[in-house]
Amino acid sequence: MAERASPPAPRAVADRLHSAAIHLLRALRREDRALGVGPAKLSALSVLVFGGPRSIGALARAEQVRLPTMSRLVSTLERDGLATRTPDPEDGRASRVHPTARGRSVLRQGRARRVAMLARRLEQLPEADRALLARAADLIEGLT
Amino acid sequence: MAERASPPAPRAVADRLHSAAIHLLRALRREDRALGVGPAKLSALSVLVFGGPRSIGALARAEQVRLPTMSRLVSTLERDGLATRTPDPEDGRASRVHPTARGRSVLRQGRARRVAMLARRLEQLPEADRALLARAADLIEGLT
DNA sequence: TTGATTTAGTTAGCATTGCTAACTAAATTG
DNA sequence: CAATTTAGTTAGCAATGCTAACTAAATCAA
Numbered sequence: 001m002a003e004r005a006s007p008p009a010p011r012a013v014a015d016r017l018h019s020a021a022i023h024l025l026r027a028l029r030r031e032d033r034a035l036g037v038g039p040a041k042l043s044a045l046s047v048l049v050f051g052g053p054r055s056i057g058a059l060a061r062a063e064q065v066r067l068p069t070m071s072r073l074v075s076t077l078e079r080d081g082l083a084t085r086t087p088d089p090e091d092g093r094a095s096r097v098h099p100t101a102r103g104r105s106v107l108r109q110g111r112a113r114r115v116a117m118l119a120r121r122l123e124q125l126p127e128a129d130r131a132l133l134a135r136a137a138d139l140i141e142g143l144t
Numbered sequence: 145m146a147e148r149a150s151p152p153a154p155r156a157v158a159d160r161l162h163s164a165a166i167h168l169l170r171a172l173r174r175e176d177r178a179l180g181v182g183p184a185k186l187s188a189l190s191v192l193v194f195g196g197p198r199s200i201g202a203l204a205r206a207e208q209v210r211l212p213t214m215s216r217l218v219s220t221l222e223r224d225g226l227a228t229r230t231p232d233p234e235d236g237r238a239s240r241v242h243p244t245a246r247g248r249s250v251l252r253q254g255r256a257r258r259v260a261m262l263a264r265r266l267e268q269l270p271e272a273d274r275a276l277l278a279r280a281a282d283l284i285e286g287l288t
Numbered sequence: 289t290t291g292a293t294t295t296a297g298t299t300a301g302c303a304t305t306g307c308t309a310a311c312t313a314a315a316t317t318g
Numbered sequence: 319c320a321a322t323t324t325a326g327t328t329a330g331c332a333a334t335g336c337t338a339a340c341t342a343a344a345t346c347a348a
Contacts, residue, residue, distance in 0.1 A: 008271065008274045008275045008277075008278045010263040010264075010266040010267045010274065011259055011260070011263045012278070013263075013266055013274050013277055013278045013281070014259045014260075014262035014263040014266055015255075015259050016278060016281035016282070016285075017168070017262065017266075017277055017278075017280070017281045018168075018172065018258060018259060018262060019281070019285070020280075020281040020282075020284040020285050021165040021168050021169050021284075022169065022187070023284070023285060024161070024162075024165050024284050024287070025165050025166065025169060026208055027208075027287075028162065029208075030208065033336095038303085038304055038305075038335095039304090039305090040304075040305055040306085041304090041305095043166070055325080055326095056325075056326065057324085057325060057326080064170055064174070065305085065306070065307090066306080066307065066308085067325075067326065067327090068306095068307080068308080068309095068326085068327070068328080068329095069305070069306055069307075070326095071325095071326060071327060071328090072305085072327090072328090073304095073305080075327095076304085088325095091314075091315075091324095091325080092313080092314050092315080092325095093313065093314045093315070093324070093325040093326065094314090094324090094325055094326080095325085095326080111159075114158075114162060115155055115158045115159050115162060116155070116158075118158035118161065118162060118287075119154040119155045119157075119158040120154075121287040122154040122157055122158055122161075122287070123154045125283065127152065129283055130152045130154065130157050131152045132276060132279060132280060132283065133152075133157055133161055133280055133283055133284070134152045134156070134157045134160060134161075135276060136161070136164075136276060136277055136279075136280030137157070137160035137161045137163070137164040138160070138164075139269065139273055139276065139277055140164040140165075140167070140168050140277070141160075141163070141164050141167060143168070143171075143262075143265040143266075177307095182332090182333055182334075183333090183334090184333075184334055184335090185333090185334095199296080199297095200296075200297065201295085201296060201297080209334085209335070209336090210335080210336065210337085211296075211297065211298090212297085212298070212299080212300095212335095212336080212337080212338095213334070213335055213336075214297095215296095215297060215298060215299090216298090216299090216334085217333095217334080219298095220333085232296095235295095235296080235343075235344075236296095236342080236343050236344080237295070237296040237297065237341095237342065237343045237344070238295090238296055238297080238343090239296085239297080
């Protein structure tokens with residue numbers, strides 16, 4: 001035994017990886033509900049907190065949504081006290097979006113909740129498997 | 145060099161894996177747009193096609209949504225000719241949902257599109273990395 | 289057996305998040 | 319300087335999530 005499996009066909013790997021990602025996120029998604037902040041807001045906030053303040057357009061590109069969608073999302077973030085808008089001194093058309101202290105705090109909590117749930121499961125794996133998953137995460141991020 | 149990294153802390157791995165899954169699905173999601181069938185419908189259809197016909201309640205549990213959400217989703221699947229509802233002979237309250245031929249076809253196409261996109265990227269990886277990702281997919285599915 | 293409870297599903301109504309179309313206003317370009 | 323491009327907004331629609339409140343069938347208990 002321990003015979004090498006047949007070489008992994010890209011399509012088969014793609015299919016399995018696709019399913020796994022869907023199921024993983026579906027399970028984690030439930031953790032967000034307690035937060036009272038929707039997934040789109042959390043995700044945009046995450047870009048602002050970890051990537052720094054930026055324009056609404058840049059945020060839209062980062063989140064892969066259209067400008068009007070992000071425009072409205074930023075309005076609700078502002079209304080909820082999670083972000084603020086300041087005029088861009090260089091460009092009279094643009095504004096810059098910043099997370100507020102409360103925004104950072106909410107993000108930290110949400111992220112902690114999701115990550116904690118996943119971490120609890122990862123703890124039950126042998127260390128070698130955990131290392132493999134860490135490497136897999138990097139590979140996936142590198143796929144572009 | 146090639147020194148062993150510090151043991152992978154579950155929280156750190158969880159964080160990276162979480163991000164990777166989000167980014168992967170966000171990229172793949174775009175492929176679905178050409179299909180004209182939303183993600184919730186595709187996902188429910190996938191359960192029906194690969195897991196077999198079942199009640200609306202069972203479908204709701206599989207999709208982790210509430211019963212009214214699934215009830216409406218099935219109505220639209222029916223309206224779109226992607227699924228049908230038949231009465232459950234055992235239980236007068238329940239109905240069973242079946243995919244139609246067209247539902248199967250649409251699902252196959254959508255899945256093929258997403259998987260093809262991911263497979264194209266996986267092809268550019270060394271075989272060892274692909275094998276690693278295949279193993280990772282299994283580990284993730286097993287986390288539950 | 290009947291009355292109470294539970295379970296399956298629906299309907300109504302709301303919030304979020306995606307889109308396109310059509311607009312304003314500032315910046316850039318020819 | 320006029321024409322075009324770019325940043326953002328507003329309006330309106332569709333999909334998808336929820337809870338509350340309902341109907342009807344099934345099950346349980348007395």
